[in-house]
Amino acid sequence: METIKNKRTGPVIFSEYKRGDAIKKALSMTREDILFELKDSKLKGRGGAGFPTSTKWMLTAAAKSDDKFLVCNADEGEPGTFKDRVLLMEFPELVFDGMVVGGYTIGSQKGIVYLRGEYEYLLKPLQDYLEVMRKDNLLGKNILGKKDFNYDIEIFLGSGAYVCGEETALIESLEGHRGEPRNRPPYPINTGYLGRPTSVNNVETLAAVSHIVVKGGSWFAKFGTDKSTGSKLFSVSGDCEKPGVYELPWGTKISELLEIVGAKKTKAVQIGGASGHCVPKSQFDRTMAYEDVATGGSVIVFNESRDMLHVLKNFMEFFVEESCGQCTPCRMGNVKLLEGVEIIEKGEYTFAHINKLKDLGRTMQMASKCGLGQSSPNPFISILENFNDEIFNAGNGGRNGK
Amino acid sequence: MFVAEKNALSEEIESYVNKYGNDRSALLMILHEIQNKHRHISEFAQQEVARLLNIHPVEVYSVISFFAFLNSDPKGRNLVRICQTISCDMKGKSGLVKAIERELGIEIGGTSKDNKFTVEYANCLGLCDMGPAMAINDQVFLQLTPEKAVELLGKVK
Numbered sequence: 001m002e003t004i005k006n007k008r009t010g011p012v013i014f015s016e017y018k019r020g021d022a023i024k025k026a027l028s029m030t031r032e033d034i035l036f037e038l039k040d041s042k043l044k045g046r047g048g049a050g051f052p053t054s055t056k057w058m059l060t061a062a063a064k065s066d067d068k069f070l071v072c073n074a075d076e077g078e079p080g081t082f083k084d085r086v087l088l089m090e091f092p093e094l095v096f097d098g099m100v101v102g103g104y105t106i107g108s109q110k111g112i113v114y115l116r117g118e119y120e121y122l123l124k125p126l127q128d129y130l131e132v133m134r135k136d137n138l139l140g141k142n143i144l145g146k147k148d149f150n151y152d153i154e155i156f157l158g159s160g161a162y163v164c165g166e167e168t169a170l171i172e173s174l175e176g177h178r179g180e181p182r183n184r185p186p187y188p189i190n191t192g193y194l195g196r197p198t199s200v201n202n203v204e205t206l207a208a209v210s211h212i213v214v215k216g217g218s219w220f221a222k223f224g225t226d227k228s229t230g231s232k233l234f235s236v237s238g239d240c241e242k243p244g245v246y247e248l249p250w251g252t253k254i255s256e257l258l259e260i261v262g263a264k265k266t267k268a269v270q271i272g273g274a275s276g277h278c279v280p281k282s283q284f285d286r287t288m289a290y291e292d293v294a295t296g297g298s299v300i301v302f303n304e305s306r307d308m309l310h311v312l313k314n315f316m317e318f319f320v321e322e323s324c325g326q327c328t329p330c331r332m333g334n335v336k337l338l339e340g341v342e343i344i345e346k347g348e349y350t351f352a353h354i355n356k357l358k359d360l361g362r363t364m365q366m367a368s369k370c371g372l373g374q375s376s377p378n379p380f381i382s383i384l385e386n387f388n389d390e391i392f393n394a395g396n397g398g399r400n401g402k
Numbered sequence: 403m404f405v406a407e408k409n410a411l412s413e414e415i416e417s418y419v420n421k422y423g424n425d426r427s428a429l430l431m432i433l434h435e436i437q438n439k440h441r442h443i444s445e446f447a448q449q450e451v452a453r454l455l456n457i458h459p460v461e462v463y464s465v466i467s468f469f470a471f472l473n474s475d476p477k478g479r480n481l482v483r484i485c486q487t488i489s490c491d492m493k494g495k496s497g498l499v500k501a502i503e504r505e506l507g508i509e510i511g512g513t514s515k516d517n518k519f520t521v522e523y524a525n526c527l528g529l530c531d532m533g534p535a536m537a538i539n540d541q542v543f544l545q546l547t548p549e550k551a552v553e554l555l556g557k558v559k
Binding site for chain 1: 425426427428429430431433435437438455464465468469470471486487488489492493524525526527528529530531532533537540541543
């Protein structure tokens with residue numbers, strides 16, 4: 001595959017960075033100072049949940065244990081997301097340096113990259129890259145002469161399960177079990193991989209850490225909005241002229257993004273992937289930020305020719321396949337929602353039934369064990385509500401009239 | 403299975419256990435290696451893994467049955483996965499599927515008569531900006547047309 005590294009530019013993640021700089025700088029600081037910088041940066045986890053990274057690392061650092069782990073979550077399975085692929089392929093130095101910094105900060109000796117099975121072609125190049133880091137003493141024993149700081153990184157390959165992006169399911173699968181999410185508490189920061197304190201961080205979060213350590217927390221906080229500092233990588237696909245990864249500050253309007261990627265006659269945008277929300281044209285002036293439309297970065301553009309019911313069906317089929325089946329709301333609920341889409345497709349529905357299914361969706365949001373079932377009803381509810389007219393009433397009653 | 407085959411497989415699995423360790427946390431990587439080489443993890447292989455990791459064979463089966471990329475039933479020598487998720491769907495994945503189905507004379511999910519290909523759907527391959535995408539074994543191919551997809555299959559040995 002082609003690489004276009006030198007063409008990518010951006011305010012934070014794609015700004016200039018020299019391999020090893022973050023490690024050098026971090027090792028000259030105390031652990032507390034690094035945590036303070038992170039706190040100043042107000043960096044939040046980039047996988048989508050948005051938990052403050054400084055808090056996560058502070059808690060993991062405070063946990064008492066001889067063994068601690070830092071896991072880089074590279075299991076990006078959210079439909080429409082591919083930013084981690086770009087980071088790992090073109091900017092591995094940012095990700096791995098961020099991991100070493102994290103290891104130093106929380107007091108861990110081992111980092112694990114959980115690479116999704118679909119990205120197996122990245123395994124060899126990444127392993128080669130780690131080998132170079134070892135040669136340069138950016139990994140290994142007494143890193144860059146820092147006495148007693150030993151750290152190494154291992155890559156673990158997933159096997160095609162979307163739910164393993166959930167941190168406890170990821171840990172289960174690392175331990176050699178079915179990738180079923182755990183009940184929380186305990187959280188991984190206390191009882192994670194092999195029962196040890198473990199910090200699980202998104203690829204992009206770790207890349208941001210490298211920049212923050214070198215350039216400072218307040219530099220990072222200058223970008224974005226008050227509650228959503230820094231920038232975000234957006235994976236843009238669908239009906240637009242220039243799909244790809246874009247780095248934009250948080251707080252960018254959906255309409256601005258659409259302009260940049262050359263989207264024309266756009267009807268709707270799915271923000272946050274299948275588990276996110278479908279935003280109709282009337283709301284394109286909303287901003288992408290934790291305080292408005294929060295997202296892990298997936299942006300799928302639909303133009304006027306797209307049948308939104310077909311889109312919804314594709315999403316629900318995805319969730320039916322990817323539900324781990326452990327808890328009933330998610331296992332059964334997604335099947336029921338998909339059946340609902342199919343009866344709408346056939347025109348055999350009643351509004352009473354559809355309303356019941358929306359209620360079921362809201363129940364799933366509350367009752368499911370992990371983020372999968374809690375968010376899988378989002379597209380069902382948001383597409384049926386925002387495209388009510390198209391689906392139920394268009395032209396002589398839409399599907400109702402068929 | 404012949405005894406010689408069994409012995410060879412046992413030796414192979416032992417080498418993976420030597421590489422990744424005999425802790426349960428090595429299980430997925432070991433299974434991944436077996437899957438890659440044989441395109442399935444046979445009952446005998448499951449028993450051998452279980453023996454070497456000192457766990458019950460059904461624990462191994464349980465993990466295999468969970469993951470989309472692991473299977474206990476044999477598949478074709480080459481695995482073709484076509485991304486079915488929304489972005490590739492919009493870029494024309496069904497055209498690829500139909501062309502491949504016609505060319506190989508099978509339906510998606512099936513294995514060709516000569517056992518050369520198993521063709522499956524995959525969920526999001528993370529190549530949404532360059533769809534429709536297809537993977538043949540561990541290699542990915544982008545921005546395909548039905549014709550190009552069939553041509554690629556022709557190049558596989």
